[in-house]
Amino acid sequence: MAIVITPRTFIKPCYFHSCMRYISLFILLSFNASGQALRDINYSFQYNPNEPVEFNISVTKLDNGWTAFFNLSLRDTTQDISQFVIQWDVRKDLSEKEGVAIQAENVAKKMGNRAIEGSIQLPVAADKQYLTTKVLNNAAKRAWIFSTELDPKSPVNAYLAVDGRPVLQSFVKVNTTVNVV
DSSP: OOOOOOOOOOOOOOOHHHHHHHHHHHHHHHHTOSOOOGGGOOGGGGGOTTSSEEEEEEEEEETTEEEEEEEEEESOTTSOGGGEEEEEEEESSTTOSSOEEOOGGGEEEEEOSSEEEEEEEEOOOSSOEEEEEEEEETTTTEEEEEEEEEOTTOOOOOOEEETTEEOOSSOOOTTOOOEEO
């Protein structure tokens, strides 16, 4: 009985091409992670009653420009309002990833125990713009983005006020005295 040994060749599979696919995909995605356009944001947090914050804004076009009244209030009683920062910018289009920052001297705000409220003064531009608000909670590493259209053709040139404060909700309670300002 003779044993015959036949030589076999071992072919090592080449994983180079599949690895390069993943590396090129990673490089491609890392360059596109800079900012986010307004049209790509999921705004479901605005309608979620379990979110820790509620943000209301009302924009009025007056003779001297736009006035935006805002109110950031806490729904979560365990949070502290001083942990929240509000940043403002103006964008020309929903596809812009970053806007022109609004200077601090154009923002008047008052901080209470559970809310931040105030107003912003902006000049009226010839074209449509978007006022963007970023509410940041640096302690929780969370951000919320809100936007409002600033259309120069807007006919709104007054706002409702109760006790000298603008009404930011879309309703007024029954038997409440309001003034048109």
